[in-house]
Amino acid sequence: MECMKSVTVQCPYCGVLNEEMIDCSAELPEEYVEDCEVCCSPMLIRIFSVEGGMPVVEAHRENE
Numbered sequence: 001m002e003c004m005k006s007v008t009v010q011c012p013y014c015g016v017l018n019e020e021m022i023d024c025s026a027e028l029p030e031e032y033v034e035d036c037e038v039c040c041s042p043m044l045i046r047i048f049s050v051e052g053g054m055p056v057v058e059a060h061r062e063n064e
């Protein structure tokens with residue numbers, strides 16, 4: 001079953017907060033690349049786990 005959650009992640013390049021829709025039902029850990037809404041740099045989004053219904057997410061620079 002799909003379970004989409006909205007979380008905010010901080011862009012590792014410009015520091016702005018981006019809103020991301022995370023699918024909690026995905027197999028974790030998962031990572032994908034998403035461009036920052038402001039500086040358009042490729043953020044590597046890592047979803048570690050889902051705790052209390054909220055995904056634990058970190059954004060890193062690509063290739064880091």
Ligand SMILES: [Zn+2]
Binds near residue numbers: 011013036039040
């Ligand atoms: Zn940015």
